[in-house]
Amino acid sequence: MAKGGKDEELILLDHWVSLFSMRVRVALAEKGITNYECKEENITILGGKSPMLLEMNPVHKQIPVLIHNSKPISESLIIVEYIDEVLMGKSGSKLLPSDPYRRSQGRFWAHFVDTKVYPPSWNIWRTKGETQEKAKADFIESLKALEDELGEKCYFGGENFGFVDVALIPFYCWFYTYEVCGNFSIEAVCPKIVAWGK
Amino acid sequence: MAKGGKDEELILLDHWVSLFSMRVRVALAEKGITNYECKEENITILGGKSPMLLEMNPVHKQIPVLIHNSKPISESLIIVEYIDEVLMGKSGSKLLPSDPYRRSQGRFWAHFVDTKVYPPSWNIWRTKGETQEKAKADFIESLKALEDELGEKCYFGGENFGFVDVALIPFYCWFYTYEVCGNFSIEAVCPKIVAWGK
Numbered sequence: 001m002a003k004g005g006k007d008e009e010l011i012l013l014d015h016w017v018s019l020f021s022m023r024v025r026v027a028l029a030e031k032g033i034t035n036y037e038c039k040e041e042n043i044t045i046l047g048g049k050s051p052m053l054l055e056m057n058p059v060h061k062q063i064p065v066l067i068h069n070s071k072p073i074s075e076s077l078i079i080v081e082y083i084d085e086v087l088m089g090k091s092g093s094k095l096l097p098s099d100p101y102r103r104s105q106g107r108f109w110a111h112f113v114d115t116k117v118y119p120p121s122w123n124i125w126r127t128k129g130e131t132q133e134k135a136k137a138d139f140i141e142s143l144k145a146l147e148d149e150l151g152e153k154c155y156f157g158g159e160n161f162g163f164v165d166v167a168l169i170p171f172y173c174w175f176y177t178y179e180v181c182g183n184f185s186i187e188a189v190c191p192k193i194v195a196w197g198k
Numbered sequence: 199m200a201k202g203g204k205d206e207e208l209i210l211l212d213h214w215v216s217l218f219s220m221r222v223r224v225a226l227a228e229k230g231i232t233n234y235e236c237k238e239e240n241i242t243i244l245g246g247k248s249p250m251l252l253e254m255n256p257v258h259k260q261i262p263v264l265i266h267n268s269k270p271i272s273e274s275l276i277i278v279e280y281i282d283e284v285l286m287g288k289s290g291s292k293l294l295p296s297d298p299y300r301r302s303q304g305r306f307w308a309h310f311v312d313t314k315v316y317p318p319s320w321n322i323w324r325t326k327g328e329t330q331e332k333a334k335a336d337f338i339e340s341l342k343a344l345e346d347e348l349g350e351k352c353y354f355g356g357e358n359f360g361f362v363d364v365a366l367i368p369f370y371c372w373f374y375t376y377e378v379c380g381n382f383s384i385e386a387v388c389p390k391i392v393a394w395g396k
Contacts, residue, residue: 059343068299073299073303073306075309078309085301100283101269104271104279108271108272112257145257
C-alpha cells in the first residue's frame with residue numbers, strides 16, 4: 001500500500017464549492033495526506049473546463065477527479081474508496097471497516113446519501129412552493145433514516161470517522177443554507193445528526 | 199472466505215422481472231453458487247410486499263435483498279460486490295479485479311450503467327414522441343461510451359466475465375423490447391455491445 005508520500009504524484013481536479021470534491025479533500029485529510037496538488041477548475045463559465053479535466057474525465061467531464069501517478073479516478077465515492085484501499089497516509093486509519101458485511105452497510109448508506117439526501121437538498125434552496133415543501137419533507141425523511149442508523153454512535157463509522165461520515169459531512173456544511181432558504185429547523189427534527197455534524 | 203456451501207444460509211428476495219435481481223442471480227451463477235433459496239416477492243400489487251422484505255430492507259422496501267446467515271444486504275451492485283468479497287463459490291473466480299485501480303474503473307462503469315443507461319432505457323418503452331427520442335439518443339450515447347470501454351476485449355472484465363458485465367447484462371435482455379418500442383436498431387450503432395451480449 002502506497003503511503004501517499006513523496007514518491008506518489010497526486011493531483012485533485014477540484015472546485016471549492018463542490019460537495020463531491022469536499023468528500024475527496026476530507027478523505028485525504030483523514031488519511032493525513034497533505035502533499036497533493038489541488039487544481040481549481042472553472043466550472044461556472046461555459047467552455048471553461050480545462051484540457052486536463054476533459055482528458056482525465058472524458059465521460060462525465062466533471063470534477064472531482066483524482067489523478068494518482070497519471071491514472072485518473074472519477075466519481076467521489078469511488079475516489080474515496082480508492083484512497084482508502086491504496087493510500088495508507090500518515091494516520092494509517094481505514095474509512096471502510098475490514099469486516100465485509102459492515103463494509104457493505106457502509107456502501108449502502110453512502111449510496112443512500114447520494115440518492116436520497118442529495119436530490120431533495122438541491123430543491124430546498126433552488127425552488128419554492130410545493131416543490132420546495134416536497135423537497136424538505138423528503139430531505140427530513142432521509143435524515144431521519146440516517147439518524148436511526150447513527151443511533152448512539154459518535155460517528156457512522158463507530159468510534160472513528162468513516163466512509164459514511166465522509167459521504168455526508170459536506171451536506172452538513174449546507175444545513176444553514178437549507179434552513180434559511182426552506183425556513184425550517186433541521187435540529188428540531190434531527191438533533192443527533194446536527195450534534196454529529198458539530 | 200465462505201464457499202457458499204451447505205453451512206451457509208443464503209436467501210434471495212427476488213422478482214423474475216427485475217433487472218437488478220438478475221444481477222444478483224447472474225453473480226451467484228458466475229460464482230457457481232446454486233444452493234440458495236429464492237423467494238419471489240409480489241412487487242406488482244399494492245401492499246403485497248412480504249413481512250420479510252419489509253423487515254430486511256426497511257429503508258427502501260425493495261428487492262433484491264440477499265440474506266446471508268440472517269444478515270440482509272440491499273442494492274444490487276452492493277450485493278454483487280459483497281458476494282464477490284465473501285462467497286468464494288465453486289468457480290473460485292472473482293468479478294472485480296485484484297488491482298485496486300482496475301477495481302475503481304469497474305466500479306466507475308457499473309455506476310455509469312446505473313446512472314446513464316438505466317434512466318433513459320426506462321423512457322424508451324414507457325414514453326412516446328420527444329421524450330422517447332431524447333431517451334433513445336441518451337441511451338445510444340451511453341452504449342457508445344461502453345462500447346469504447348469494451349474495445350476489443352471479450353468482456354468488460356477482460357478475458358473473464360466481471361463486475362461491469364454483471365451490471366450491464368440484464369439490459370441486454372431488454373434490447374429487443376427497446377428496439378421494437380423505439381423503432382431503432384441497437385446493433386446498427388453499437389455492434390460490439392450486441393456481439394458481447396450474444
